Amino acid sequence: MKAYIISIGTELTMGELVDTNAPYIASKLPQLGINxxxxxxxxxxxxxxxxxxxxxxxxxxxxxTTGGLGPTEDDLTRESxxxxxxxxxxxxxxxxxxxxxxxxQRNLPMPEGNLKQATxxxxxxxxxxxxxxxxxxxxxxxxxxxxxxxxxxSEMTGMWADEIEPKLVKxxxxxxxxxxxxxxxxxxxxxxxxxxxxxxxxETASLGMYAQAQGVQLRIRATASTETQAYNIIDxxxxxxxxxxxxxxxxxxxxxxxxxxxxxxxxNNLTLSTMxxxxxxxxxxxxxxxxxxxxxxxGGYVTYATExxxxxxVNQHIIDKYGxxxxxxxxxxxxxxxxYMGTDIGIGITGIAGGNPIEExxxxxxxxxxxxxxxxxxxxxxxxxxxxAVKQRAVTQALLELWSRLR
Amino acid sequence: MKAYIISIGTELTMGELVDTNAPYIASKLPQLGINxxxxxxxxxxxxxxxxxxxxxxxxxxxxxTTGGLGPTEDDLTRESxxxxxxxxxxxxxxxxxxxxxxxxQRNLPMPEGNLKQATxxxxxxxxxxxxxxxxxxxxxxxxxxxxxxxxxxSEMTGMWADEIEPKLVKxxxxxxxxxxxxxxxxxxxxxxxxxxxxxxxxETASLGMYAQAQGVQLRIRATASTETQAYNIIDxxxxxxxxxxxxxxxxxxxxxxxxxxxxxxxxNNLTLSTMxxxxxxxxxxxxxxxxxxxxxxxGGYVTYATExxxxxxVNQHIIDKYGxxxxxxxxxxxxxxxxYMGTDIGIGITGIAGGNPIEExxxxxxxxxxxxxxxxxxxxxxxxxxxxAVKQRAVTQALLELWSRLR
Numbered sequence: 001m002k003a004y005i006i007s008i009g010t011e012l013t014m015g016e017l018v019d020t021n022a023p024y025i026a027s028k029l030p031q032l033g034i035n036x037x038x039x040x041x042x043x044x045x046x047x048x049x050x051x052x053x054x055x056x057x058x059x060x061x062x063x064x065t066t067g068g069l070g071p072t073e074d075d076l077t078r079e080s081x082x083x084x085x086x087x088x089x090x091x092x093x094x095x096x097x098x099x100x101x102x103x104x105q106r107n108l109p110m111p112e113g114n115l116k117q118a119t120x121x122x123x124x125x126x127x128x129x130x131x132x133x134x135x136x137x138x139x140x141x142x143x144x145x146x147x148x149x150x151x152x153x154s155e156m157t158g159m160w161a162d163e164i165e166p167k168l169v170k171x172x173x174x175x176x177x178x179x180x181x182x183x184x185x186x187x188x189x190x191x192x193x194x195x196x197x198x199x200x201x202x203e204t205a206s207l208g209m210y211a212q213a214q215g216v217q218l219r220i221r222a223t224a225s226t227e228t229q230a231y232n233i234i235d236x237x238x239x240x241x242x243x244x245x246x247x248x249x250x251x252x253x254x255x256x257x258x259x260x261x262x263x264x265x266x267x268n269n270l271t272l273s274t275m276x277x278x279x280x281x282x283x284x285x286x287x288x289x290x291x292x293x294x295x296x297x298x299g300g301y302v303t304y305a306t307e308x309x310x311x312x313x314v315n316q317h318i319i320d321k322y323g324x325x326x327x328x329x330x331x332x333x334x335x336x337x338x339x340y341m342g343t344d345i346g347i348g349i350t351g352i353a354g355g356n357p358i359e360e361x362x363x364x365x366x367x368x369x370x371x372x373x374x375x376x377x378x379x380x381x382x383x384x385x386x387x388x389a390v391k392q393r394a395v396t397q398a399l400l401e402l403w404s405r406l407r
Numbered sequence: 408m409k410a411y412i413i414s415i416g417t418e419l420t421m422g423e424l425v426d427t428n429a430p431y432i433a434s435k436l437p438q439l440g441i442n443x444x445x446x447x448x449x450x451x452x453x454x455x456x457x458x459x460x461x462x463x464x465x466x467x468x469x470x471x472t473t474g475g476l477g478p479t480e481d482d483l484t485r486e487s488x489x490x491x492x493x494x495x496x497x498x499x500x501x502x503x504x505x506x507x508x509x510x511x512q513r514n515l516p517m518p519e520g521n522l523k524q525a526t527x528x529x530x531x532x533x534x535x536x537x538x539x540x541x542x543x544x545x546x547x548x549x550x551x552x553x554x555x556x557x558x559x560x561s562e563m564t565g566m567w568a569d570e571i572e573p574k575l576v577k578x579x580x581x582x583x584x585x586x587x588x589x590x591x592x593x594x595x596x597x598x599x600x601x602x603x604x605x606x607x608x609x610e611t612a613s614l615g616m617y618a619q620a621q622g623v624q625l626r627i628r629a630t631a632s633t634e635t636q637a638y639n640i641i642d643x644x645x646x647x648x649x650x651x652x653x654x655x656x657x658x659x660x661x662x663x664x665x666x667x668x669x670x671x672x673x674x675n676n677l678t679l680s681t682m683x684x685x686x687x688x689x690x691x692x693x694x695x696x697x698x699x700x701x702x703x704x705x706g707g708y709v710t711y712a713t714e715x716x717x718x719x720x721v722n723q724h725i726i727d728k729y730g731x732x733x734x735x736x737x738x739x740x741x742x743x744x745x746x747y748m749g750t751d752i753g754i755g756i757t758g759i760a761g762g763n764p765i766e767e768x769x770x771x772x773x774x775x776x777x778x779x780x781x782x783x784x785x786x787x788x789x790x791x792x793x794x795x796a797v798k799q800r801a802v803t804q805a806l807l808e809l810w811s812r813l814r
Binding site: 012013014015016017018019020022023024025026027028029030036037038039040041042043048051052055059179181188189190191193194197200207208209210211212217219274276279280281282283284285286287288289291292293294297298299300301302303304305308312341353354355384386387388389391 | 416417418419420421422423424425426427429430431432433434435436437443444445446447448449450451455458459462466477478479480481515517518519520521538558559561565681683686687688689690691692693694695696698699700701704705706707708709710711712715719748760761762794795798
């Protein structure tokens with residue numbers, strides 16, 4: 001069964017709001033056996049809406065819309081659907097009762113504009129919305145399903161979970177698609193492609209590759225009549241990929257690097273502290289995004305000004321001899337913070353996130369020191385110089401390096 | 408002139424990634440006089456891609472695509488465009504030279520797959536990409552423009568700013584819509600509305616108001632045949648708004664809070680240091696996102712474990728008496744870090760980002776201490792408890808409070 005999603009609202013086509021509804025729905029479809037053809041965002045004008053709806057209905061068996069169900073003049077989704085299906089709208093007494101009760105409970109008069117939220121057409125039935133005033137529509141006509149949901153994400157996801165997904169599951173529509181994402185770091189798409197190119201032509205599964213801030217991701221997807229069968233297709237392919245490029249893979253699916261690292265630290269009963277220069281606190285911030293991180297993360301310094309490094313226990317002779325942006329200082333930062341905080345592990349980062357060269361070194365150069373007990377290692381990298389990207393990559397690299405040293 | 412945007416990648420139709428490229432482009436079009444008909448996301452399969460492209464070309468004069476320009480088998484945008492326009496692809500010697508140089512500079516062999524990133528068709532010219540291996544295509548045929556950009560947001564936005572927007576400006580396409588956003592802090596919608604209500608009924612411009620995490624924003628929008636004329640409509644309205652509620656306005660349009668604060672600190676020749684507990688480094692990270700922040704930001708502590716706070720100079724008696732999550736400790740943290748780092752200003756944050764209550768205080772409680780020279784103030788807030796949201800809001804609040812104290 002083929003589906004299409006239409007997200008409606010001028011705030012989307014003005015770029016004022018990022019559409020999170022469509023990705024939410026899209027992520028739910030594969031395991032329901034529904035194949036998504038595409039997604040569109042259109043503004044609140046009837047022509048664009050009619051065009052998008054007619055094109056979606058033409059190619060898909062099931063069309064999901066979000067937005068345009070409000071009480072105002074520019075909420076036009078019901079009107080467009082009624083027009084496309086050549087049906088008249090009428091006020092549904094039951095929906096009107098629900099709406100009136102809702103306003104009564106809040107001691108508010110019901111504005112006349114809200115009346116249209118209680119309308120239906122003959123081939124639609126109303127979908128309950130306990131989080132807002134706009135009920136949805138489930139239209140079934142000529143073998144096509146049109147499912148109209150409200151735009152506010154909390155109302156949409158609530159309606160999806162309560163009313164839409166349970167009914168889609170029962171339709172038992174077709175084959176189930178499952179996906180495994182393998183996350184790599186330190187390797188480009190070209191090299192990965194060279195090593196695993198032959199797997200792109202397997203008939204039973206499809207392989208994809210895409211670059212993200214934390215590295216290139218490999219996606220294996222298989223379709224079968226049950227979830228177990230689909231994973232039976234994926235498993236040997238995953239095994240082969242791991243045998244070919246396993247050294248670059250740090251996690252899979254929804255695993256986060258900072259969580260994986262946290263698990264390793266807890267399992268090994270190790271504590272961690274940090275001293276950061278160019279990453280300016282992003283390393284500590286990332287580590288502390290994990291619930292329960294206080295069990296292993298004790299604290300850190302952000303030594304942004306050079307003179308602060310020495311105050312913080314970094315050896316002034318090393319700074320003078322090698323320069324503040326040097327592998328030697330990164331290593332010494334890692335040792336100094338580990339000793340000062342009394343932790344098992346210290347990470348030190350020094351480099352240039354952006355702006356002008358310092359000590360004749362180019363922006364984008366980062367040195368990462370990792371001190372585990374008495375053992376210190378330093379990694380040096382040069383990243384393309386966009387301030388935020390340099391900070392992010394340096395932090396990812398530091399976490400990955402520590403992760404690989406603990407494995 | 409009418410436009411359509413197509414974002415390409417199965418990660419989008421699988422809901423694995425939220426499309427931020429299309430909103431970015433969409434937000435740039437009004438001031439270029441380009442009217443956006445809609446946006447679509449399609450997966451990496453040639454049929455969907457062909458269908459989306461042909462439908463977009465049919466209704467729009469200018470079609471923007473992002474994604475599908477990589478070196479792998481499932482990068483199909485060039486192939487689809489060549490097929491739709493019935494043209495053959497060929498290797499462009501100049502693009503190939505750039506690509507080869509790029510790999511040479513990194514001391515990497517160029518994988519064969521990357522060769523297709525140097526291809527062109529007769530009606531396309533190559534668009535430079537200094538941030539990645541995939542150049543774009545600018546196709547001009549039968550009065551239609553097709554602009555192909557890479558998918559990674561940093562490459563896309565970089566190419567847009569360097570190569571696309573400057574050329575679109577020259578096309579001088581139609582009526583221009585410009586927007587001015589005024590960002591306020593410390594005032595509610597009700598008060599703002601009372602003071603500026605009469606401006607909502609101006610015919611030449613439209614005024615909007617919406618609440619955001621960083622405070623209420625006022626939006627003025629005007630349309631005219633040139634940008635200058637549109638700004639001539641906006642300017643007097645902005646002036647009047649500033650005369651009425653100027654004391655609450657901290658910035659406009661794309662100005663970031665951390666940048667505005669940085670300007671104030673530099674102008675007043677003030678230096679800053681931080682001590683963070685529950686925000687775990689996010690405050691320092693946000694401050695150091697600004698190029699040149701080392702001029703005023705000296706450094707910070709992340710005192711995640713309670714025992715570390717005392718080591719870092721926080722008064723143990725205050726901790727014992729009031730508890731570590733208290734206004735008194737926040738104030739003392741601000742003073743301690745200011746004194747230790749020898750700066751003019753110290754910020755201290757203590758609270759509970761998520762997880763379980765501590766010292767019988769609920770998760771979401773945050774105390775922010777701000778010490779300017781000898782003057783210390785503490786603000787206490789309780790936020791809804793989602794770990795990341797609490798950290799983010801506490802940091803925003805801290806920056807806004809400091810900004811308003813310096814104004």
